[in-house]
Amino acid sequence: MITTNQIYLDQTLHSKEDVFDFISAEAERYSITTNRVQLAADLWERERVYSTGLQDHFAIPHTQSEVVKRPAVMVIRLREPIDWESHDGKPVKYIFAILVPKGHVDVSHLQIISSLATLLLEDSFKEAIAEAVQPEDVYALLHQYTEGLVS
Amino acid sequence: MKIVGVTSCIAGLAHTPMAAKALEKAAQQLGYEIKVEQQGAMGQVNKLTEEDIAAANFVLIAADQTVKDMDRFGDKKVVRVKIGHAVSQAEAVLTKAVEAVNAQA
DSSP states (O other): OOOGGGEEEEEOOOSHHHHHHHHHHHHHHTTSBSOHHHHHHHHHHHHHHSOOBOSTTEEOOEEEETTBOSOEEEEEEEEEEEOOOOTTOOOEEEEEEEEEESSOOOHHHHHHHHHHHHHTTOHHHHHHHHHOOSHHHHHHHHHHHTTTSOO | OEEEEEEEOSSSSSHHHHHHHHHHHHHHHHTOEEEEEEEETTEEESOOOHHHHHHOSEEEEEESSOOSOGGGGTTOOEEEEOHHHHHHOHHHHHHHHHHHHHHHO
16 A cells, blocks of 8 residues: 555645646556556546645645556655645645545545544654654654554 | 534545544543444444433434434434534534534524
Protein backbone atom coordinates (compact mmCIF):
# COMPACT_ATOMS: atom_id res chain seq x y z
CA MET A 1 0.00 0.00 0.00
CA ILE A 2 2.93 2.30 0.68
CA THR A 3 6.51 1.69 -0.34
CA THR A 4 9.65 3.80 -0.37
CA ASN A 5 9.27 3.98 -4.18
CA GLN A 6 6.13 6.03 -3.63
CA ILE A 7 7.79 8.52 -1.28
CA TYR A 8 9.11 11.42 -3.35
CA LEU A 9 11.31 13.94 -1.57
CA ASP A 10 12.15 17.36 -2.93
CA GLN A 11 10.19 17.18 -6.17
CA THR A 12 9.88 20.21 -8.38
CA LEU A 13 6.23 20.62 -9.35
CA HIS A 14 4.69 24.00 -10.03
CA SER A 15 0.95 23.68 -9.49
CA LYS A 16 -1.82 21.49 -8.16
CA GLU A 17 -2.35 20.38 -11.75
CA ASP A 18 1.30 19.27 -12.00
CA VAL A 19 0.93 17.36 -8.74
CA PHE A 20 -2.22 15.53 -9.84
CA ASP A 21 -0.60 14.63 -13.17
CA PHE A 22 2.48 13.41 -11.33
CA ILE A 23 0.45 11.28 -8.89
CA SER A 24 -1.57 9.81 -11.76
CA ALA A 25 1.50 9.02 -13.87
CA GLU A 26 3.24 7.35 -10.93
CA ALA A 27 0.05 5.41 -10.15
CA GLU A 28 0.10 4.11 -13.69
CA ARG A 29 3.79 3.24 -13.44
CA TYR A 30 3.14 1.12 -10.34
CA SER A 31 -0.04 -0.47 -11.76
CA ILE A 32 -2.28 1.27 -9.24
CA THR A 33 -4.32 2.50 -12.19
CA THR A 34 -4.53 1.84 -15.92
CA ASN A 35 -6.15 5.20 -16.64
CA ARG A 36 -4.12 8.13 -15.43
CA VAL A 37 -6.24 10.71 -17.21
CA GLN A 38 -9.38 9.57 -15.41
CA LEU A 39 -7.52 9.30 -12.10
CA ALA A 40 -6.40 12.93 -12.34
CA ALA A 41 -9.99 13.90 -13.19
CA ASP A 42 -11.28 12.01 -10.14
CA LEU A 43 -8.77 13.77 -7.86
CA TRP A 44 -9.98 17.08 -9.29
CA GLU A 45 -13.61 16.14 -8.74
CA ARG A 46 -13.03 15.71 -5.01
CA GLU A 47 -10.82 18.77 -4.90
CA ARG A 48 -13.56 20.97 -6.33
CA VAL A 49 -15.91 20.16 -3.43
CA TYR A 50 -13.45 21.90 -1.11
CA SER A 51 -9.69 22.12 -0.99
CA THR A 52 -7.83 19.18 0.51
CA GLY A 53 -5.28 21.64 1.85
CA LEU A 54 -4.82 21.33 5.60
CA GLN A 55 -2.98 23.74 7.84
CA ASP A 56 0.79 24.19 7.98
CA HIS A 57 1.66 23.43 4.35
CA PHE A 58 0.11 19.95 4.24
CA ALA A 59 -2.47 18.65 1.78
CA ILE A 60 -4.27 15.35 1.49
CA PRO A 61 -5.69 14.90 -2.01
CA HIS A 62 -7.73 11.70 -2.25
CA THR A 63 -10.24 9.79 -4.30
CA GLN A 64 -12.27 6.64 -4.20
CA SER A 65 -12.25 5.88 -7.89
CA GLU A 66 -13.39 3.29 -10.42
CA VAL A 67 -9.96 3.41 -12.06
CA VAL A 68 -7.97 2.68 -8.89
CA LYS A 69 -7.14 -1.02 -8.70
CA ARG A 70 -5.69 -1.22 -5.20
CA PRO A 71 -5.35 1.11 -2.21
CA ALA A 72 -2.20 3.20 -2.26
CA VAL A 73 -0.63 6.14 -0.47
CA MET A 74 2.01 8.43 -1.94
CA VAL A 75 4.03 11.00 -0.07
CA ILE A 76 5.43 13.98 -1.96
CA ARG A 77 7.62 16.71 -0.49
CA LEU A 78 8.06 19.66 -2.81
CA ARG A 79 11.21 21.69 -3.18
CA GLU A 80 9.17 24.90 -3.45
CA PRO A 81 5.68 25.27 -1.95
CA ILE A 82 2.71 25.84 -4.27
CA ASP A 83 -0.76 27.34 -3.92
CA TRP A 84 -3.44 24.84 -2.85
CA GLU A 85 -6.26 27.16 -1.80
CA SER A 86 -5.77 25.95 1.78
CA HIS A 87 -8.04 27.34 4.49
CA ASP A 88 -5.13 28.95 6.31
CA GLY A 89 -3.92 30.59 3.09
CA LYS A 90 -0.50 28.98 3.32
CA PRO A 91 1.04 27.29 0.30
CA VAL A 92 1.50 23.52 0.31
CA LYS A 93 4.78 21.69 0.47
CA TYR A 94 3.86 18.24 1.85
CA ILE A 95 1.36 16.07 0.04
CA PHE A 96 -0.15 12.79 1.22
CA ALA A 97 -2.14 11.34 -1.68
CA ILE A 98 -4.65 8.60 -0.96
CA LEU A 99 -5.99 6.39 -3.74
CA VAL A 100 -8.73 3.90 -2.97
CA PRO A 101 -10.76 1.65 -5.30
CA LYS A 102 -14.55 1.97 -5.53
CA GLY A 103 -16.57 -0.78 -3.96
CA HIS A 104 -15.34 -3.10 -1.24
CA VAL A 105 -12.10 -2.11 0.44
CA ASP A 106 -10.45 -4.16 3.13
CA VAL A 107 -11.07 -2.59 6.55
CA SER A 108 -7.39 -2.96 7.44
CA HIS A 109 -6.51 -0.65 4.54
CA LEU A 110 -9.10 1.88 5.61
CA GLN A 111 -7.67 1.80 9.12
CA ILE A 112 -4.20 2.57 7.78
CA ILE A 113 -5.60 5.51 5.82
CA SER A 114 -7.50 6.74 8.84
CA SER A 115 -4.43 6.62 11.05
CA LEU A 116 -2.25 8.29 8.40
CA ALA A 117 -4.76 11.10 8.06
CA THR A 118 -4.92 11.70 11.80
CA LEU A 119 -1.12 11.75 11.97
CA LEU A 120 -1.26 15.01 10.08
CA LEU A 121 -2.64 16.59 13.24
CA GLU A 122 0.55 15.75 15.16
CA ASP A 123 3.08 18.55 15.22
CA SER A 124 6.00 16.25 15.99
CA PHE A 125 5.14 14.05 12.99
CA LYS A 126 4.89 17.03 10.67
CA GLU A 127 8.22 18.39 11.85
CA ALA A 128 9.86 15.01 11.35
CA ILE A 129 8.50 14.79 7.78
CA ALA A 130 9.98 18.21 7.05
CA GLU A 131 13.37 17.06 8.30
CA ALA A 132 13.47 13.61 6.67
CA VAL A 133 16.56 13.11 4.51
CA GLN A 134 15.56 10.08 2.45
CA PRO A 135 12.38 8.09 1.67
CA GLU A 136 13.42 5.41 4.18
CA ASP A 137 13.21 8.04 6.95
CA VAL A 138 9.64 8.88 5.99
CA TYR A 139 8.72 5.22 5.85
CA ALA A 140 10.23 4.64 9.29
CA LEU A 141 8.20 7.58 10.66
CA LEU A 142 5.00 6.18 9.18
CA HIS A 143 5.76 2.82 10.76
CA GLN A 144 6.61 4.35 14.11
CA TYR A 145 3.70 6.79 14.34
CA THR A 146 1.07 4.27 13.22
CA GLU A 147 2.42 1.83 15.80
CA GLY A 148 3.29 -0.68 13.14
CA LEU A 149 0.11 -0.43 11.05
CA VAL A 150 2.34 0.66 8.17
CA SER A 151 4.77 -2.21 7.87
CA MET B 1 -19.85 20.22 29.48
CA LYS B 2 -20.54 16.94 27.70
CA ILE B 3 -20.70 16.83 23.94
CA VAL B 4 -21.49 14.13 21.42
CA GLY B 5 -20.38 14.63 17.84
CA VAL B 6 -20.63 13.09 14.41
CA THR B 7 -18.12 13.63 11.60
CA SER B 8 -18.84 12.79 7.98
CA CYS B 9 -17.16 13.86 4.75
CA ILE B 10 -17.77 13.11 1.09
CA ALA B 11 -15.20 10.35 0.58
CA GLY B 12 -15.23 9.21 4.19
CA LEU B 13 -11.50 8.58 4.04
CA ALA B 14 -9.51 11.47 5.42
CA HIS B 15 -11.50 14.35 6.88
CA THR B 16 -13.90 12.13 8.83
CA PRO B 17 -11.24 10.60 11.10
CA MET B 18 -9.18 13.79 11.14
CA ALA B 19 -12.07 15.94 12.32
CA ALA B 20 -12.92 13.37 15.01
CA LYS B 21 -9.35 13.33 16.29
CA ALA B 22 -9.04 17.12 16.13
CA LEU B 23 -12.26 17.58 18.12
CA GLU B 24 -11.17 15.04 20.73
CA LYS B 25 -7.83 16.80 21.17
CA ALA B 26 -9.46 20.21 21.35
CA ALA B 27 -12.02 19.04 23.91
CA GLN B 28 -9.28 17.68 26.10
CA GLN B 29 -7.45 20.98 25.83
CA LEU B 30 -10.57 22.96 26.73
CA GLY B 31 -11.72 20.64 29.51
CA TYR B 32 -14.87 19.30 27.83
CA GLU B 33 -15.95 15.70 27.56
CA ILE B 34 -16.61 14.62 24.01
CA LYS B 35 -17.37 11.42 22.15
CA VAL B 36 -17.26 11.57 18.38
CA GLU B 37 -18.82 9.06 16.01
CA GLN B 38 -17.26 8.77 12.56
CA GLN B 39 -19.53 8.06 9.62
CA GLY B 40 -17.08 7.24 6.88
CA ALA B 41 -15.82 4.53 4.58
CA MET B 42 -15.69 2.10 7.51
CA GLY B 43 -19.33 2.68 8.44
CA GLN B 44 -20.09 4.01 11.91
CA VAL B 45 -16.92 4.01 14.01
CA ASN B 46 -17.04 4.77 17.75
CA LYS B 47 -20.83 4.71 17.52
CA LEU B 48 -22.72 6.84 20.02
CA THR B 49 -24.87 4.93 22.50
CA GLU B 50 -28.22 6.04 23.90
CA GLU B 51 -26.45 6.75 27.18
CA ASP B 52 -23.85 8.93 25.46
CA ILE B 53 -26.58 10.96 23.81
CA ALA B 54 -28.73 11.21 26.94
CA ALA B 55 -25.79 12.56 28.96
CA ALA B 56 -24.72 15.16 26.37
CA ASN B 57 -25.47 18.87 26.63
CA PHE B 58 -25.58 19.16 22.87
CA VAL B 59 -24.78 17.49 19.55
CA LEU B 60 -22.03 18.76 17.24
CA ILE B 61 -22.34 17.76 13.60
CA ALA B 62 -19.19 18.33 11.53
CA ALA B 63 -20.21 17.26 8.06
CA ASP B 64 -20.48 18.28 4.45
CA GLN B 65 -23.21 15.79 3.64
CA THR B 66 -26.29 14.23 5.21
CA VAL B 67 -25.65 12.49 8.50
CA LYS B 68 -27.33 9.14 9.22
CA ASP B 69 -29.58 8.50 12.21
CA MET B 70 -30.31 12.10 13.17
CA ASP B 71 -33.60 10.90 14.73
CA ARG B 72 -31.80 9.47 17.72
CA PHE B 73 -30.87 12.97 18.91
CA GLY B 74 -34.54 13.79 19.50
CA ASP B 75 -34.89 17.38 20.71
CA LYS B 76 -31.24 17.81 21.74
CA LYS B 77 -29.62 21.01 20.60
CA VAL B 78 -27.65 20.49 17.42
CA VAL B 79 -24.77 22.70 16.26
CA ARG B 80 -23.61 22.20 12.68
CA VAL B 81 -20.18 23.13 11.38
CA LYS B 82 -18.20 22.54 8.22
CA ILE B 83 -15.96 19.54 8.52
CA GLY B 84 -12.97 21.46 7.16
CA HIS B 85 -13.26 23.90 10.04
CA ALA B 86 -13.40 21.07 12.56
CA VAL B 87 -10.12 19.75 11.15
CA SER B 88 -8.21 22.99 10.97
CA GLN B 89 -9.73 25.04 13.83
CA ALA B 90 -11.18 22.50 16.23
CA GLU B 91 -10.66 24.59 19.36
CA ALA B 92 -12.37 27.64 17.89
CA VAL B 93 -15.22 25.48 16.58
CA LEU B 94 -15.81 23.93 20.00
CA THR B 95 -15.55 27.23 21.84
CA LYS B 96 -18.08 28.87 19.52
CA ALA B 97 -20.44 25.90 19.68
CA VAL B 98 -20.41 25.95 23.48
CA GLU B 99 -21.02 29.71 23.49
CA ALA B 100 -23.93 29.30 21.09
CA VAL B 101 -25.50 26.58 23.24
CA ASN B 102 -25.01 28.57 26.44
CA ALA B 103 -26.55 31.63 24.83
CA GLN B 104 -29.68 29.65 23.96
CA ALA B 105 -29.97 28.11 27.41
